[in-house]
Amino acid sequence: MSPCKLFGFDFxxxxxxxPVLGPVFRQLYFRQALQHLVDETQWIKSFLHGLAVPTYSPVPTGVANPFADSLSKTGIYGFSVAQAKQLLVSHGWKVVPNGVSTCIRPGMASNECGAGVSAGTALTIPLLFASGTTSLAQEMQAYKSVAAQVGIQINLSEAPFSKVIASKAPSSGPTCTWGMANWGGGWSYGPDYSPTGGELFSSGVRVGFSKVVPETVTLIDNTHTAPPSESQAALDAYQNFMIKEAPVVYQPYPPYQLSEIASNLKGVDQSPYGNLTPEYWYYTKS
Structure with missing residues (x-):
């Protein structure tokens, strides 16, 4: 068995x-708390047979490349239920382990819940994930269990990949009630081979997400316009900001597939971009 690793990341x-949870998700401290509850090391060991790599930023680390800096390889929001709890308590939440935490200090001060978060807002979050993959279901069940320890009630449901993708289409208004969506495949860079994230996190892009931070757009634009001598510095500034900003919840990135390749089949190259090149394959005598 040979794992085929793609040039991408998972989230x-x-x-x-x-209308209710959006203001909560917009708080950096809350996104930090969500990330602290992802036990990437244990998930990789228990559910992914040691074959996945942890994700800490949009710049891939599973395939050797010159783009990822040291912070993208280590991250800053390691698994810690205690830190997640501390972030909530220090920002005005009454944490109820194995219950539902609520906002008790609304407002915009540094020790309050944040802009737009009303008193009594409850941390009950629907999470829709793609059906059909055992490891993903295990990960989401594990996340639900850990989140419960800080009073974040995750209501899981599953659906086909296409429905999960459709659910996160940009929208707004009182009917825009989905909470979190996990299609289980993340993103692979190809044919967009430079991992600048413009097609994901910038403004006016079809596959982008609903939160666009002006600083993110500027940093992405800089990766596109920096002279060659400054291109890596621009990419480092972008990826380090995306680690700290946590605009998505990062999760382990498993191989695209496990390939069985006959010992006498030569010329096989498992492309990190998912390309097949059978024109280069040939057999030798056993």
Whole structure:
């Protein structure tokens, strides 16, 4: 068995336009808390047979490349239920382990819940994920269990990949009630081979998410316009901001597939871009 690793990263998304939960998702401290509850190391060991790589930024690390810097390889929001709890408590939430935490200090001060978060807002979050993959279902069940320890009630449901993708289409208004969506495949760069994230996190893009931060757009634009001598510095600024900003919930990135390749089949190249090149394959005598 040979794992085919793609040049990409894995994550799920929050609905920043949800009329109740959107203001909560827009708080950096809350996104940090969500990330602290992802036990990537344990998920890789328990559910992904040690074959996946952790994700900390949109710049891939599973395939050797010159783009990822040291922070993209280590991250800054490691698994910690205690830190997730501390972030909630220090920002005005009454944390109820195995219950539902609520906002008790609304407002915009540094020790309050944040802009747009009303008193009594409850941390009950629907999470729709793609059906058909055992490891993804295990990961989401594990996340639900850990989140419950800080009073975040995750209501899981599953649906075919196409429905999950459709659910996160940009929208707004009182009917935009989905909470989080996880299609289980993340994103692979190809034919957009430079991991600048413009097609995901910039403004006016068809596959973009509903939260666009002006600083993100500027940093992405800089990766496109920097002279060659400054291109890596521009990419480093972008990826480090995306680690700290946590605009999505990063999760382990498993191989695209496990390939069985006959020992006498030569010329096989498992492309990190998912390309097949059978014109280069040939057999030798056993």
């Amino acid at each position: 799920w998304v929050e609905n920043f336009n949800n």
